[in-house]
Structure formats: C-alpha cells, structure tokens
Amino acid sequence: MADIKPTFSWLKKRPLCLLGFGFGSGLAPVAPGTFGTLPALPMAFVLHLIGVDGWWLAALCALLFVWGIRICNHTERALGIQDYGGIVWDEIVAMLLILAFVPFYWGWWLAAFVLFRLLDALKPWPIKWFDARVHGGFGIMLDDLIAALFALLILNIAAWLI
Template structure:
C-alpha cells in the first residue's frame, strides 16, 4: 500500500479523487479493491432498477472506462503515488461491466464478485500483462477490465450448464 494516506476530507476537496477513490470506499483500512468492488453492487442495483441494464449498462461502462483513464491519472498525480491502492474506480467500472451481462440474481452476482476479485488479485495472464506493461490511468483501468472479461468468460461458460 502507498505511504500517502488520504482521508475523507481530502477527497471532498478533490471531487475527481472522490470518484477515483470510489466515493470513499477506497479509504478502507484493508483490501480497498474489495471494498471498491462491493461499492459497485448497490450502484448496479440502482442502475438496473432505473432501467439501465444489459447493453445500455455495458455502453455506460465504456464511457466510464474512458472517463476513468483521466480520473485515475488525476488521482495518481494528486496522491503522488503510482496506482495508489485506494484508487478503486477501476474495480467499480469493471464490476459494473460484468454485472451488465449476468442475470440479476444474487447467486450470479456473488459468483461474479468472487471470480472478479480472484482474477484481479491473482492477475493471471493477460491481467498481469496489462498490470505490468501499461501505466498511468490506462494501466489502472485496463487490468481490471481484463479481469472483468475473464470473469465473464467463466460465467458465460457456467451459464451453459
């Protein structure tokens, strides 16, 4: 974890960092990526209730991904730390992307959460390649989207049975 430890007041003074730190979920004292991923679940729930699901949610995630490149790069500059552990916008967007393509049932959401966290934490290829070879905002965002795609591949295969 990084030496720089922002607090909620610091985030409130920097709205883009507030987003990058997942509305504060990235301030968790341990496993901020897990807390960021958890933050995506109620957000997805609300979006789906508002009728933003499936391909519309996936399209929104593409927009949020592109925006996330800039948000995460900004947060890196503000913290002075490369890929600060508290930057969890990438987890939120990637998890929303996964949830756009799985059934709206707790069992599928739980499976999506567990698989995504495993792929994000263990960083198997190609996730690890993106993590090691891309830097800045794009690097922060890309490895999580790769983990999301791997999660979706496993879940879509599971849906066949």
C-alpha cells in the first residue's frame, strides 16, 4: 500500500483512524504528539466530574490500552507507515493514566503533562529500547505506557519531597 498523507477528510471516512489520530489532534503540523496529548485533559476532567478517577480511571485505561493496540495497528496499516507521528491514541491513554493518580489541581496536571511529553519525546532508557524493538499497535502503545509509569514515579517522588 502506498504511503498516505492523512487529512481530516480522510480520517472522517475511517472511524478507527480518527480515534488513532486523537479525533484529529494528531494532524497538527508540528509536535503532533504534544497536540495529540491535549484531548486527554478535558476527557479526564469530565471523567473526574462524573466520579471516574483513581483506580476506576486506571481500569478504563487498561481497556483503552487493549483497544488501542487494535486502533493503532489499524491506523498504521491504513497509512502504510510504521509508527507514524500523528497516531496519538497512545498519548491520550497514557496521559489519562497519569491523571488518574495525580491530584485534581491544575498545577499537578500541568506538571504531569510537561513531564510526560518530555519523557515521551526524549525516550530515556528503557523507553527507547522498547520503542526500537516492539512494533505494531502493541509497540506504539507500550512505549507511552512506560513513559507514563516513569512520569508517575517522578511525580510521586516530587509529592513525597514537597
């Protein structure tokens, strides 16, 4: 299959790809991962307001992770490009997981966002190791899950020190 330059019109015809591209946020011409992480913030806010937070949100993230393997596999195949930067479902799920365990306060959410984006972009060990060796939908989802777990560890250490 030939490589495809996705557009919002292309995504609207492919619902799984629309999800893979974070409802279109992954189409951002620069920093698609950063823009693709943004939908997690209002999603987590609404979920928090209706009582889905903490371990309930983490359980939802587990389901979204499993579903994300299929979404990312499908989107990657539809594009004909491995681990395309605009596939951001993984960023959304990872950010939701982080927000499940940080205080419901804008400062913590901002710190979580910045730290996660930094870890996801820089890919320190072992994130980079997994990113290079595990491919397909599972690989796309896995490196962001590991970045989220690292972010949670760092944020919990920061909370303990404060």
